[in-house]
Amino acid sequence: MKKSSETAAADRRLSTVARHLITTTTNNEEEENGSFMISSSPTAAAGQSVFSNIVGAPEDPILGVTVAYNKDPSPVKLNLGVGAYRTEEGKPLVLNVVRKAENLLVNDRTRVKEYLPIVGLADFNKLSAKLILGEDSHAIRGNLVTTVQCLSGTGSLRVGAEFLARHYYQHTIYIPNPTWGNHTKIFNLAGLTVKTYRYYDPATRGLNFQGLQEDLGSAPSGAIVLLHACAHNPTGVDPTLEQWEQIRRLIRSKSLLPFFDSAYQGFASGSLDKDAQSVRMFVGDGGECFIAQSYAKNLGLYGERVGALSIVCRAADVASRVESQLKLVIRPMYSNPPIHGASIVATILKDRNLYHEWTLELKAMADRIITMRKQLFDALSARGTPGDWSHILKQIGMFTFTGLNTKQVAFMTKEYHIYMTSDGRISMAGLSSRTVPHLADAMHAAVTTVV
Numbered sequence: 001m002k003k004s005s006e007t008a009a010a011d012r013r014l015s016t017v018a019r020h021l022i023t024t025t026t027n028n029e030e031e032e033n034g035s036f037m038i039s040s041s042p043t044a045a046a047g048q049s050v051f052s053n054i055v056g057a058p059e060d061p062i063l064g065v066t067v068a069y070n071k072d073p074s075p076v077k078l079n080l081g082v083g084a085y086r087t088e089e090g091k092p093l094v095l096n097v098v099r100k101a102e103n104l105l106v107n108d109r110t111r112v113k114e115y116l117p118i119v120g121l122a123d124f125n126k127l128s129a130k131l132i133l134g135e136d137s138h139a140i141r142g143n144l145v146t147t148v149q150c151l152s153g154t155g156s157l158r159v160g161a162e163f164l165a166r167h168y169y170q171h172t173i174y175i176p177n178p179t180w181g182n183h184t185k186i187f188n189l190a191g192l193t194v195k196t197y198r199y200y201d202p203a204t205r206g207l208n209f210q211g212l213q214e215d216l217g218s219a220p221s222g223a224i225v226l227l228h229a230c231a232h233n234p235t236g237v238d239p240t241l242e243q244w245e246q247i248r249r250l251i252r253s254k255s256l257l258p259f260f261d262s263a264y265q266g267f268a269s270g271s272l273d274k275d276a277q278s279v280r281m282f283v284g285d286g287g288e289c290f291i292a293q294s295y296a297k298n299l300g301l302y303g304e305r306v307g308a309l310s311i312v313c314r315a316a317d318v319a320s321r322v323e324s325q326l327k328l329v330i331r332p333m334y335s336n337p338p339i340h341g342a343s344i345v346a347t348i349l350k351d352r353n354l355y356h357e358w359t360l361e362l363k364a365m366a367d368r369i370i371t372m373r374k375q376l377f378d379a380l381s382a383r384g385t386p387g388d389w390s391h392i393l394k395q396i397g398m399f400t401f402t403g404l405n406t407k408q409v410a411f412m413t414k415e416y417h418i419y420m421t422s423d424g425r426i427s428m429a430g431l432s433s434r435t436v437p438h439l440a441d442a443m444h445a446a447v448t449t450v451v
């Protein structure tokens with residue numbers, strides 16, 4: 001008997017999860033690859049917890065940096081691990097425009113706290129699709145796109161992955177090497193098989209364009225390809241528009257399925273439209289495409305968990321059936337998404353003045369990050385730190401992929417109380433004019449004393 005797509009997906013997931021369960025190593029690299037540890041069966045000794053054999057899991061490689069930072073009593077400690085914006089004073093920022101939208105919402109006595117529909121807030125979904133695809137997108141005009149509100153970027157990726165595992169014939173997804181640490185886990189645990197394509201070239205600290213083309217060129221027809229829409233995390237290296245066009249042609253010629261992760265729209269260049277160009281190029285050719293959007297960084301709504309998954313189809317009736325199946329994915333996971341954050345976003349996106357104010361605040365954040373790049377570069381030049389640091393200026397978005405190795409990172413944490421991920425990635429958004437000299441001193445010492 002033929003299995004239903006849901007049963008087949010569940011089977012696949014079980015086998016994928018089982019494969020991970022076999023891995024009981026504490027090796028950090030395995031953890032990065034989406035594996036987790038299992039504990040042996042509980043002994044049934046009287047009075048003992050049935051969970052007494054549970055193995056303590058390591059901290060998340062990114063969020064664990066903040067845990068370690070919080071424990072450090074040093075007054076000069078600096079957290080450059082997590083990708084969250086900080087002001088010049090090192091404080092988290094709530095955008096003015098968000099405060100204004102929240103005031104409007106709080107003072108609106110007609111608002112109630114009823115459940116949203118499974119797919120979320122309708123206005124939010126429409127406006128989010130417009131934001132990423134553009135006002136005049138043919139996909140929106142032709143009802144070719146279905147958008148569902150999800151739990152920020154992570155939730156949007158996961159819902160998209162679950163949908164693909166159930167309804168798409170190819171279960172291999174290619175993700176860039178390196179990529180955001182959570183990608184592998186999200187796709188693996190949804191039941192997809194994760195492979196990597198070459199992306200970063202440590203020798204040039206730039207894009208390995210040839211490697212990328214070779215790897216995608218030899219991917220099986222129909223394979224899913226994860227692309228960072230802009231401000232690639234962790235490398236800060238993006239393809240040029242010409243390179244994007246070549247990637248688009250390659251992907252379409254091999255009938256690969258693009259899945260965009262757009263976590264930094266507006267954060268890379270300061271312009272929402274410019275940062276959406278890669279996505280619009282793909283949607284403009286009439287082909288199909290997935291897009292996961294996050295409002296964590298660009299609206300500073302991190303903890304509100306606001307995001308959207310859009311699936312662009314070739315026909316309106318397909319888009320509508322896709323949406324009906326997305327509901328079946330979402331309902332047993334969390335029923336329906338939260339209302340507050342999406343209402344903030346919708347309030348801003350539908351009001352011309354608020355939207356304009358947002359673009360100014362966003363540009364100010366992006367510009368401050370660019371200033372930090374320049375200051376760090378100048379500080380290293382002033383110290384005569386050995387090496388070419390021009391990539392600090394060239395890389396795009398929130399992060400600099402410094403090229404510092406694990407030992408150098410450990411040295412900087414131990415001696416200078418500077419916290420960052422072990423791959424040498426630093427969040428430029430966590431720096432300020434006051435802290436740049438401390439970071440430059442630490443980098444100089446690391447490079448000159450640790451190999």
Ligand SMILES: Cc1ncc(COP(=O)(O)O)c(C=O)c1O
Binds near residue numbers: 261294
């Ligand atoms: C590349 C990338 N994708 C997705 C996300 C998801 O973020 P969130 O779930 O907070 O929206 C992040 C966050 O750091 C990211 O860097």
